[in-house]
Amino acid sequence: MSSHATMEHAFSLDAWMGVRLQRVERALEAWITADVPQGLDHGAPAALVEVMRYAVLDGGKRLRPLLVLAAHEAVAPVGKPCDEAALRAACAVELIHAYSLVHDDMPCMDNDVLRRGKPTVHVRYGQATALLAGDALQALAFEFLTPPDSAVPPAVQARLCGLLARAAGSAGMAGGQAIDLASVGLPLSENQLREMHQLKTGALLQGSVLMGGECAQSSSANAAALGAYGAAIGLAFQVVDDILDVTADSATLGKTAGKDADNHKPTYVSVMGLEASRRYALALHAQAVHALDGSGLPDTHALRALADMVVHRAH
């Protein structure tokens, strides 16, 4: 066994994730609070915050926060594992992801009733409240990134806001959802499918990686390597998602399985077939690893392990 393999073996993703997931969960728990003017005669804003907590807490793989933290540590391995900027960025990307799920599940979009093993927000609280809670979660993400009087340098705050806004907007996640909406029932080419997912899912996953690097004020060379890694992982995630939609059951997924096929949505499996999709996921994994190999990033253990997890996950 080479010393390289020994080093790899010495890194435990479970141990790495355990510490970081706990910090992320605690931060989300502490920061999604009713920061509402004291003494209000109304309980509604506080009730809205409860809905926001329902949408975010106690669920989710937290892949995006983990990518933020792993990318941050890859650039600044001697730093604390969750410095304030990285923890804020990690939570902010999760809020954007959570808001997109709340809106995506609504009857006018995917009309889904089950998410993370629980009734979706509109099923539990009604459509109007789901709409508002999603809107407020997006705003809260940018609040997380702009703490007044904090140790996070204003220039980092500004760049994080810019990266997140671009990943979430019409040239990112929202634009990808628009493609998704326009594509129902249409035959898509593989190229068109890839473009859809690069925006819909890939932009925020890649944005998470870039934001992690930004927290450590990474060089442009490091940012390029992280960007290439994030692009490959972002696409691999969706390919695997499409595979799991046909191979896993609802209980394992925590959401309705077979939904894409039922909705006549184009997926990698419907366009390429199951086996070719599996090969494509492995090829994207190799691309992600290659981007790290070619980089001068000092510590890429966590990023490599997350790439493995994305491709080999069961849900």
Added chain:
Amino acid sequence: MSSHATMEHAFSLDAWMGVRLQRVERALEAWITADVPQGLDHGAPAALVEVMRYAVLDGGKRLRPLLVLAAHEAVAPVGKPCDEAALRAACAVELIHAYSLVHDDMPCMDNDVLRRGKPTVHVRYGQATALLAGDALQALAFEFLTPPDSAVPPAVQARLCGLLARAAGSAGMAGGQAIDLASVGLPLSENQLREMHQLKTGALLQGSVLMGGECAQSSSANAAALGAYGAAIGLAFQVVDDILDVTADSATLGKTAGKDADNHKPTYVSVMGLEASRRYALALHAQAVHALDGSGLPDTHALRALADMVVHRAH
């Protein structure tokens, strides 16, 4: 006639507004564009941007952008009337306002069909697209505030993002909408009604004034005066809105008149009566002017004129 009165007379709101409205319209026109990856096989993200433009362009009084610019000039009267930061902040608050209208008009909220004299976004493009366009407009607001490689100092970018996020979120506009939703058909006290509007409409109007001051990096004393002015104007705006809902017709308003009463929504008119509402609007106007009188702000002509306009507008 005193020299003071002559000076006041020398300020023409029409002339002041004309120049600034033109710059805001041009900036919105230029900046809400398909900043979508080139060469996409899909037209959907560009189509989404078209919907965003429909929601924002060719309509609206642009009160929030004008408040941003007036507050900026009050603090930095020797600066250019629309420096880059102020113009970006002006457009960003308008995007937040526009997205809130798109979502507010949807069937699960107010279910309105007419806005700014045009069919509402969901009537024209469908609910799913309206939902996405609103989401993307909120993200775009934060993009506007974080231009890479621009003359806007990063610290100003970060503080503008923070002010806007707080004005839009659960302790601001979205929280106020949650109160609104929870209050339909309920008798509200005057205090409860004021709280609802302070969040629903007031937070973003006050936020506009504060953001304008921030663009000139105003002192905390100036920020306090601007905050007091903004709070009074924000509430006055809503009181007048409620008055116009019962006294104006749909053609004048550009939206459905009498809607609040039809929906059994509590309004200032229903709680206080029409004449008391008119007196209250004038009292709030006096409060706004008083905040400016007591400030050391060098040039408050535009802020004063906008206060007059808010209270005496016919639509």
